[in-house]
Amino acid sequence: MNNILTVKCGGSIINDLSDTFFESLNELKSRGYSLVFVHGGGPDINEMLSKEGIEPVFINGLRKTSAEVLGIAELILSGKTNRSLVEKLESHGIPAIGLNGSDCGIFQAELIDEAALGAVGEVKSVNTGVLNSLLEKGITPVLTPISSTGPGKKANVNADMAAGAAAKAMNSKMCLFVTDVKGVLIEKKIQKSLTKTETESYIRNGTIYGGMIPKVKTALAVLDQGVNDVMIVSGTERFFKDGEFIGTKFVKEEGY
Ligand SMILES: Nc1ncnc2c1ncn2[C@@H]1O[C@H](COP(=O)(O)OP(=O)(O)O)[C@@H](O)[C@H]1O
């Protein structure tokens, strides 16, 4: 498939995606893009954990995942946020199918550091054949980041990182990280573009923090891996109009 656009939709925004957001997606579709969605669900997972009396623990933006936490993360991601996103896409005229990332080994992962993080993985390979066959039929795959680590075994993967892996494996032309802010804010203003050096210094001085860290790191890695258009955009606004994007674009260093 040509012109693949991988979209990561953050759990922070799934419930608040606006009509103008879907108008932007439809404008991109009409320009020939096929969409692949990967979504999160962090806030809903936290809410369910708190109902179960479990305190969420994050290490460098990654959720420490016991067997019990993995069960709850999968329940919420595949049973709640995935359903909600598929319904919204379909109601805006985008035929979509929701899948757990572990289905058919779409995302195959390895554990990062079982002693420190439990069942947290990073994606090592992607079953692109399944995704391409859906795209050829005009169907948008909507994937949770839950990944397979072997027959019958699963891991929790940060959704930004899973989307980055999908963007690269699918040779995407573009990768968008959709979140609850209009882009990376520096001194309260949207930063139109960011290089690796600038991003690293904003992480060091605390201007970029929390859930924005895995997002910008993945965005830079995706850019490095050959996806040319990588952006952070808002899910509550029209982020694309008349060929122009609103958000933060990641760019290579000058002379690179
Ligand atoms: N420099 C920054 N600019 C904008 N948002 C930032 C920045 N640094 C940290 N953030 C935080 O990152 C959040 C988005 O990340 P996160 O909550 O993990 O979203 P998602 O669920 O979409 O992945 C923003 O709502 C904001 O609180």
Ligand SMILES: CC(=O)N[C@@H](CCC(=O)OP(=O)(O)O)C(=O)O
């Ligand atoms: C390992 C890890 O951190 N997994 C994430 C997966 C969901 C996610 O990334 O959701 P957002 O995009 O809303 O942050 C988690 O359990 O929260």
